[in-house]
Amino acid sequence: MEALVKLSFYCFAASSIAIGASAVCYLAYTVGRVRVRQAAMTTGTGFTVVGRTVELAPEAVGAGRFGTMLGWFGVVFAGLAVLLRSIAAERLPISNMYEFSLTFIFLIGLVYLLFERWYGVRQLGAIVLPIAAGMAVYVWTLPVGLREVDALIPALQNRPLMTAHVSTAILAYATFAVSFAAAVLYLIASARQVGWLPSADLLDDMGFRAVTIGFPALALTLILGSVWAHRAWGTYWSWDPKETAALFTWLVYGVYLHTRSLRGWRGTRSAVILLLGFAAVVFTYFGNYVFGGLHAYGGV
Numbered sequence: 422m423e424a425l426v427k428l429s430f431y432c433f434a435a436s437s438i439a440i441g442a443s444a445v446c447y448l449a450y451t452v453g454r455v456r457v458r459q460a461a462m463t464t465g466t467g468f469t470v471v472g473r474t475v476e477l478a479p480e481a482v483g484a485g486r487f488g489t490m491l492g493w494f495g496v497v498f499a500g501l502a503v504l505l506r507s508i509a510a511e512r513l514p515i516s517n518m519y520e521f522s523l524t525f526i527f528l529i530g531l532v533y534l535l536f537e538r539w540y541g542v543r544q545l546g547a548i549v550l551p552i553a554a555g556m557a558v559y560v561w562t563l564p565v566g567l568r569e570v571d572a573l574i575p576a577l578q579n580r581p582l583m584t585a586h587v588s589t590a591i592l593a594y595a596t597f598a599v600s601f602a603a604a605v606l607y608l609i610a611s612a613r614q615v616g617w618l619p620s621a622d623l624l625d626d627m628g629f630r631a632v633t634i635g636f637p638a639l640a641l642t643l644i645l646g647s648v649w650a651h652r653a654w655g656t657y658w659s660w661d662p663k664e665t666a667a668l669f670t671w672l673v674y675g676v677y678l679h680t681r682s683l684r685g686w687r688g689t690r691s692a693v694i695l696l697l698g699f700a701a702v703v704f705t706y707f708g709n710y711v712f713g714g715l716h717a718y719g720g721v
Contacts, residue, residue, distance in 0.1 A: 422509045426570055429505035433523060436498035437557040439491045440530065444554045446488030447546030451617070485543045492534055492550060499527035510570045512580050515587040519567035522560045524588075529553050529595040532631075536599050540627055542619050548602035579649060586645040589638045590667070596635035597674070597702050603628035604695035611689060625687060628695055632674055639671045666708050670701040 503524050506514040514520035533549040536542075607624040618624070646664060647657040658664070677694040680686040 422570065425505050425509035426568070429502045429509065430568055432498045432502035432505065433557075433560070436495045436502060436526065437554075437561070439495035439498060440526070440550060440557055441554045443488050443491035443495055443546070444550035446484045446491060447543065447550050450485035450488055451544045451547035488543065488546055488550070489534070489537065492530060492546065495553070496527060496530040496534060499523065499530060503527050506570070512573075513584045513588065515583065515591070516571075516573055517567050519560060519563050521587065521591070522556055522563075525591050525594060526553050526556050526560070528591050529556070529598050532592070532595040533599055533602075536627065536631065540619075540623065542623065542627070544606060544618055545599065545602040545627070548605055549598055552598050552602075579652060582645060582649040582652070586642055586649055589645065590642040593635040593639035593642060594702055594706065596631045596638070597699055600628040600631035600635065600695050601699035601702075603631065604692035604699075607692045608689065621688065625691065628692065629681065632677060632695070632698075636671070636674045636678060639667065639674070643667060643671060662708055663705065666701065666705040670698065670705050673698040673701050 503514055506520065506523070510516075513524070515524055529549065530553050533546065533553075537546065603624045606618055607621055607628065610618040610624060611621045643664070646667075650659065650664075651657045673694065677691060677698060680694070681691055
């Protein structure tokens, strides 16, 4: 088992390198077309006038392709890290913040790359992959002891519910990261008429499609969590900080879907809600460090 745990960590290390390099390539692909040219001209009186112009160069297609390739390498190695640790622990690795974040890195990369393939748009990688790279850096900062496979505490010894509850939460967070990236690029594209970004309508649709996956996944997370809480602690809802934050996050995305479907909101207003929603996701993910609660074991 110890050998599998070490091999899983080595795969995570390889994934971290690949995801970090992929993030750099996506950034180069997305903003690498911007060129600032400077020209100097000396007047008859001896003064030098400097002029600057901004123009778009041909797309850095190579950087985009390398970003996608390295992204897939990162996802494959992260998947192997999850698989090997699952075999060693005889369960899905989701019991502490090291395992939870490792699985999240795998899913956020996979979800993004699937959206890239469906839509044929690489620019979102300039936001999603840096998020994944940031999560990898966060994992490296966690205590070394969390890398070991330990026995589950009594509250976690319900593997079917734990697997379903935590997996749907990770899937929801991953899709919300994609919707966040689409919202950021939408606001840039609509405000500045940036030619090197996808159309605002396409970005708006991508954000919506991502939420239609994440919203029911988070709803299932809340339902399964309440069932599990009743079995573990004897109550369906205890207003624990993390479960309350998750409920608030779900309500924010519910507002997004409601205003879009029934009020006809599109564009900037919807994008702002997506930004607020992802801020709530980040708070839900890390809020236990501040407020503790029933989810504080293992850093989760």
